[in-house]
Amino acid sequence: MTAANTTSISEYGFFFFMARFSGIVTDIDGTVTHDDRRLSVEALKAAHTISGRIPVVLASGNTLCFTRAISKMMGTRSPLIAENGGLLLPSYDADPIRIEPCMDELNAALALLLEHFDLTVFDSRDRVTDISFAKTVSKEDILPYLTDFQNIHFVDAEFAYHLTDKNICKGDALQRTAKMMSMKAGDFVAVGDSNNDIDLFHASGFSFAVANATDTVKKEADYVLQKSFGDGFAEMIDYLLQNDLIELEDERRDYYV
Ligand SMILES: O=C(O)COP(=O)(O)O
Numbered sequence: 001m002t003a004a005n006t007t008s009i010s011e012y013g014f015f016f017f018m019a020r021f022s023g024i025v026t027d028i029d030g031t032v033t034h035d036d037r038r039l040s041v042e043a044l045k046a047a048h049t050i051s052g053r054i055p056v057v058l059a060s061g062n063t064l065c066f067t068r069a070i071s072k073m074m075g076t077r078s079p080l081i082a083e084n085g086g087l088l089l090p091s092y093d094a095d096p097i098r099i100e101p102c103m104d105e106l107n108a109a110l111a112l113l114l115e116h117f118d119l120t121v122f123d124s125r126d127r128v129t130d131i132s133f134a135k136t137v138s139k140e141d142i143l144p145y146l147t148d149f150q151n152i153h154f155v156d157a158e159f160a161y162h163l164t165d166k167n168i169c170k171g172d173a174l175q176r177t178a179k180m181m182s183m184k185a186g187d188f189v190a191v192g193d194s195n196n197d198i199d200l201f202h203a204s205g206f207s208f209a210v211a212n213a214t215d216t217v218k219k220e221a222d223y224v225l226q227k228s229f230g231d232g233f234a235e236m237i238d239y240l241l242q243n244d245l246i247e248l249e250d251e252r253r254d255y256y257v
């Protein structure tokens with residue numbers, strides 16, 4: 001939660017000051033999907049109830065083409081963030097904005113890891129700002145090989161490992177995206193499940209962790225939902241609506257910029 005925001009929650013779960021939020025930013029894997037990555041019907045239903053009446057920015061570690069398709073099918077009608085913040089898409093048919101990563105260093109780190117481990121690298125044709133690979137090796141085995149790469153951040157996003165530029169993250173991407181939309185990051189409530197969502201929580205006005213989130217992520221969230229995966233996302237939408245915490249427009253529209 002940002003310091004400027006007046007909403008806070010007591011240890012009993014009641015809001016002290018009722019601020020209303022004008023945007024939602026959500027992670028994809030583990031938050032609107034099941035643990036095997038099937039899109040949750042409950043999350044879809046919840047997203048459809050608010051579709052086009054409030055910006056819903058998807059912020060994912062996934063590739064841009066994957067995130068873009070999910071966005072269309074969820075009806076989020078808003079800009080989106082892919083590759084953990086490395087790519088921003090202002091509108092559905094716009095050219096993406098690429099945040100320049102230390103690509104040489106990322107490729108060198110991957111080459112070194114491939115000398116030592118038989119890694120399954122994901123989406124290499126589509127990924128342009130970070131590197132993602134399957135969690136077939138323990139983090140403890142990998143980290144010693146990365147100590148010399150000063151500009152690289154290793155992220156365990158639960159569904160995959162990522163090597164990203166240390167200056168790229170979902171939280172910064174939310175700041176940039178909000179600015180493009182003439183909003184502030186603090187106007188958004190965030191929801192997520194993994195380490196790659198923590199800076200998003202810090203940038204946003206208020207944050208929710210789904211019940212399947214890691215303990216570290218739960219500690220960083222302002223509110224821990226009772227339900228897991230897409231059911232947790234639906235619980236959050238219900239909570240925001242029941243407590244009149246989000247501003248919904250009467251007419252459906254696009255929030256593309
Ligand atoms: O790409 C991943 O590993 C996880 O994606 P997510 O950020 O949507 O959870």
Ligand SMILES: [Mg+2]
Binds near residue numbers: 027028030031193
């Ligand atoms: Mg996730």
